[in-house]
Amino acid sequence: MSLLPLGEKVRMRGISYPMAIDKQLDSLELMINVGPQHPATHGVFRMVVWIDGERIVDVEPHIGYLHRGTEKLCEGEQYSQIITLFDRLDYVANFNNELVVCMAAEKLMGTEVPERAQYIRTILCELNRIASHMLFYGTFALDAGAMTPVMYAFRERERIQSLFEATSGARLMHNYFRIGGVRQDAPDDFAQRITTLLEPVKETIAEADRLITFNEAFLARTRDVGTIDGNTAVALGLTGPSLRASGVEYDVRRTEPYLLYDRLDFIVPTGDRGDCWDRFWVRIREMEESVRMVEQCLQQMQSGPIMAPTRRIARPPKGEVYAHAENPRGDLGVYLVSSGADRPYRLKVRPPSFCNLMSMKHMMRNAYMADAIMILGSLDIVLGEVDR
Amino acid sequence: MLRDLIVITIQVFALVTALTAVVLSLVWLERKTLARLQRRMGPMVVGPHGLLQPVADALKLLVKEDIIPALADKPLFWLAPLVVFVPSFVIWVTIPFAQSFAVRNMELGLFFIVAFSVLSIVGVVMAGWGSANKYAVLGGLRSAAQLISYEIPIIMVVIAVIMLPHSMNLVTIVEGQRAIPYALLQPLGLVIFLLAGVAEVGRTPFDIYFAESEVMGGPFIEYSGAHWAVFFLAEYVNTFTIAVLAALLFLGGWAFPLMPEATWVGFLGVLVKAYLVVLVIFWFRGTFPRLRIDQLMSFGWKVLIPLSFVNFGLTAAYLFYGLSRWSLALASLFVTAAVAYTIYRRMTWPARATAEQRLAKARAYRRVETTDAR
Amino acid sequence: MLSQALAELNPKMSAALDEVVVTVERDALLQAALKLRDDPGLSFNYLMCLSVVDYEDRFEVVYHLRSLAKAHRFALKVSLPYDDPRISSVISVWPGADWHEREGHDLFGVVFEGHPNLSPLLLYDGFEGYPGRKSYPFNDYQEW
Known part of the structure; x- marks a missing residue:
């Protein structure tokens, strides 16, 4: 494991340039500020890049442009109100976020969530994973310069969001999960709607492979770019598809099954090189698995209650709990300290994008300027979650 | 007078x-x-x-308001659009659309075109430097490297074409294709010309010098309004130039076996062929991601330039030994196919194999027993 | 196993809802962290979460650890006095603690000694106060 001395003003000197550079040449490092308005930083992320020609010498990420103090805000809100705040963390995978905070409170209160609610949750979370990965597929191809996939991806995302709207009443900020279940039952034609929307989704995933995954130019751009090995990735706290691309088979759905994942049959695709292409490929395969999981859930789902008998205002007992779940971006954790009141005493979020972003610096050693964009894109960060 | x-x-x-x-x-x-x-x-x-x-x-x-950055080098900043725009228009003086339909039909027409098209690089670099913007500088330098390298395969391919009718006059070249378009004789030449031409006008997959996800418009980042419109105009004129040249040099221009000899038919024929080539270029744009600078350069120097020399050599052998047309066409086609297969074999094929292996591995890990839900 | 490994560091064991919680002295943290990571039976190679909790009389820094190989997890706690919130940084053990520690410094004013760069991460340079603390007023905001 070769780690950079993190944090200190690291100069990635002593990197082995593949071509001999004439040191007699009078060359100057160019400092370039990328972001926060750069089109390829996926939000308000800013990094200062020092380049020597086209090679990156050093990179310094700056975050916090979207810091809203969510953790502090949570201390002042009742549990049911916190759910809306979580919608706004990872605004691409809202259901997954809502789920974790509900899971934390339920764990603390010992609430048993009815089976139908669990199925609805699982289906929505997996659909949201597809929607989120679709966004990744589109924007990553856009970063690479291919402008067509983003249109295809957004069309599928749109279908999924229409279903979310039919279920929860909102396309983006759903506020649908409740502590002890879900807010309302799924619409009558839920299963039928999903079955119809999954067909084009499957077609688009297959199309992604034909269009971009095995495209020569795309392979040239992503193969062996931004590699990170498994041990380093774990040490840096990388999680989710980005970690699995490095060959570490860590998926919370598999290792600590929550919801109904222990009843579902799915595989965990892993890469081996940990380069940008692996991270892309793992996500495309995960979409396929999510489709299969949703289909299994639809087969198993039965009618029943959707809400556990809970009090209107949740008051978890004094104590603390750490709940975590597999978000589309990685391992989202919530550390909840309750004092027995109707508001949490302290709520700490472990946002996967935040931790994944830390490893960016490591991946960018010896990269080209154009690779920096690809590496950042392959981590699939959402700034709402990084900055909280 | x-x-x-x-x-x-x-x-x-x-x-x-x-x-x-x-x-x-x-x-x-x-x-x-x-x-x-x-x-x-x-x-x-x-x-x-x-x-x-x-x-x-x-x-x-x-x-739109024309904004000039305060730190910009104003003369360069103002002149750059002109330097890009003028050569791309001057070329058109000698491009014929029918046998007698050109502003000036020059004996050294192709030489004139190649000589002038290189000039616009200067304008792009000037724009990059004059903008006083780091992205622009980066883009301008990228464009200089890219355009100069891709000029060589174009010139070599053009030379191979010139050898067939023994003339640099575009009218003579087209007339030489009465019997058989050069695209059939030199499919390799057409492929190289198109690829290098796309790189020359900086369109996807070779648009690295104004890649919006990296350098955000490159040399043109600080331009707005009319000045930017001039660059825009020049870019599209260049695209059309490449398309028309491909139509004239390889697709037979107005000469086409089954067409009547009228001028307007020839004119339409050239237009249709040029627009078809343009559609192919747009199709590239809709399909391909862009390459990285080092890959772009190595593709130019390690693939296109050697190939253009091979194309040149094949044509020379064909002329010197007086071989049959079929032998040149087949040899050229064979080289094209071999290169395409090599690229596929080196890039896509291993990736597909790895993907299959990994999926098989992941499936092997799958849990066998599934708890019954009910 | 945990108690064996950490025996000489005088740990206090307790059980939270679904996991073991071990509290160690702050001087023993780095030693404990190294042991936890390197002991082959424990091999906690993955720092899931690093949280700072303000209990108004003390700070608690909580490390949620997980071993990917052994698939077990637990929480390590260190208690800090309110007026002297200093703790050694675990960045040398788990490099992933980097931004978590900077955030803890940013929002709570906990000083992670040995961290190479504790500059503001989420807040801007020159922000006054520690907005994560309970004492920081809720509706206060600063113009920037």
């Missing part, structure tokens, strides 16, 4: 007007083509099927 001057003025004016009209049509065509590829409608509001959208865009650009 005066009469000549007036005639030339009218001719040049007509040329510029015609090219502007072509650019407007190209902009519309590109937006519609990309929209079709992406399963959307494209512009639909201004005019029937958005036909007037490019006009509206041009008007918007002309009335």
Whole structure:
């Protein structure tokens, strides 16, 4: 494991340039500020890049442009109100976020969530994973310069969001999960709607492979770019598809099954090189698995209650709990300290994008300027979650 | 004397007007083509099927405020659009659209074209340097490297074409294709010419010097309004130049076995062929991601330039030994296919194999027993 | 196993809802962290979460650890006095603690000694106060 001395003003000197550079040449490092308005930083992320020609010498990420103090805000809100705040963390995978905070409170209160609610949750979370990965597929191809996939991806995302709207009443900020279940039952034609929307989704995933995954130019751009090995990735706290691309088979759905994942049959695709292409490929395969999981859930789902008998205002007992779940971006954790009141005493979020972003610096050693964009894109960060 | 001057003025004016009209049509065509590829409608509001959208865009650009950065090198900043624009128009003086339909038909027409098209690089670098913007500098330097390297395969391919009719006159070259278009004789030449041409005008997959996800417009980042419109115009004129040259040099221009000899038929023939080539270029744009600078350079120097020499050598052997046309066509086709297969074998094939292996591995890990839900 | 490994560091064991919680002295943290990571039976190679909790009389820094190989997890706690919130940084053990520690410094004013760069991460340079603390007023905001 070769780690950079993190944090200190690291100069990635002593990197082995593949071509001999004439040191007699009078060359100057160019400092370039990328972001926060750069089109390829996926939000308000800013990094200062020092380049020597086209090679990156050093990179310094700056975050916090979207810091809203969510953790502090949570201390002042009742549990049911916190759910809306979580919608706004990872605004691409809202259901997954809502789920974790509900899971934390339920764990603390010992609430048993009815089976139908669990199925609805699982289906929505997996659909949201597809929607989120679709966004990744589109924007990553856009970063690479291919402008067509983003249109295809957004069309599928749109279908999924229409279903979310039919279920929860909102396309983006759903506020649908409740502590002890879900807010309302799924619409009558839920299963039928999903079955119809999954067909084009499957077609688009297959199309992604034909269009971009095995495209020569795309392979040239992503193969062996931004590699990170498994041990380093774990040490840096990388999680989710980005970690699995490095060959570490860590998926919370598999290792600590929550919801109904222990009843579902799915595989965990892993890469081996940990380069940008692996991270892309793992996500495309995960979409396929999510489709299969949703289909299994639809087969198993039965009618029943959707809400556990809970009090209107949740008051978890004094104590603390750490709940975590597999978000589309990685391992989202919530550390909840309750004092027995109707508001949490302290709520700490472990946002996967935040931790994944830390490893960016490591991946960018010896990269080209154009690779920096690809590496950042392959981590699939959402700034709402990084900055909280 | 005066009469000549007036005639030339009218001719040049007509040329510029015609090219502007072509650019407007190209902009519309590109937006519609990309929209079709992406399963959307494209512009639909201004005019029937958005036909007037490019006009509206041009008007918007002309009335926009022209911003000059405070630190910009003003003479360079002002001159750069002209330096890019003028060569790309000057080329058109010698491009014929029919046997006797050119502003000036020069004996050294192709030489003139190749010589002038290189000049616009200077303008792009000037724009990059004059903007006082780091992204612009980066983009300008990228463009210099890229355009100069891709000039070589173009020249080599053009030389191979010149060898067939023994002339640099475009009219003679087209007339030489009465029997058989050079695309059939030199498919390799056509492929190299198209690829290098796309790189020369900086379109996807070779658009690294104004890649919007990396350098955000590169040399043109600080330009707005009319100045930017001039760059835009030049880019589309260049695209069309490459397409028309491909039509003239390889696709037989106005000479086509089954067409009548009238001038207007020839004119239409060239236009149709050129627009077909343009559609192919737009198709690239809708499909490919862009390459990285080092890959772009190595593709130019390690693939295209050697191939263009092979193409040159094949043509030379064909002429020297007086071989049959079939032998040249087949040899050229074989080299093209071999290169395409090599690229596939080196890039896509291993990736597909790895993907299969990994999926098999992941499936092997799958839990066997599934708890019954009920 | 945990108690064996950490025996000489005088840990206090307790059980939270679904996991073991071990509290160690702050001087023993780095030693404990190294042991936890390197002991082959424990091999906690993955720092899931690093949280700072303000209990108004003390700070608690909580390390949620997980071993990917052994698939077990637990929480390590260190208690800090309110007026002297200093703790050694675990960045040398788990490099992933980097931004978590900077955030803890940013929002709570906990000083992670040995961290190479504790500059503001989420807040801007020159922000006054520690907005994560309970004492920081809720509706206060600063113009920037």
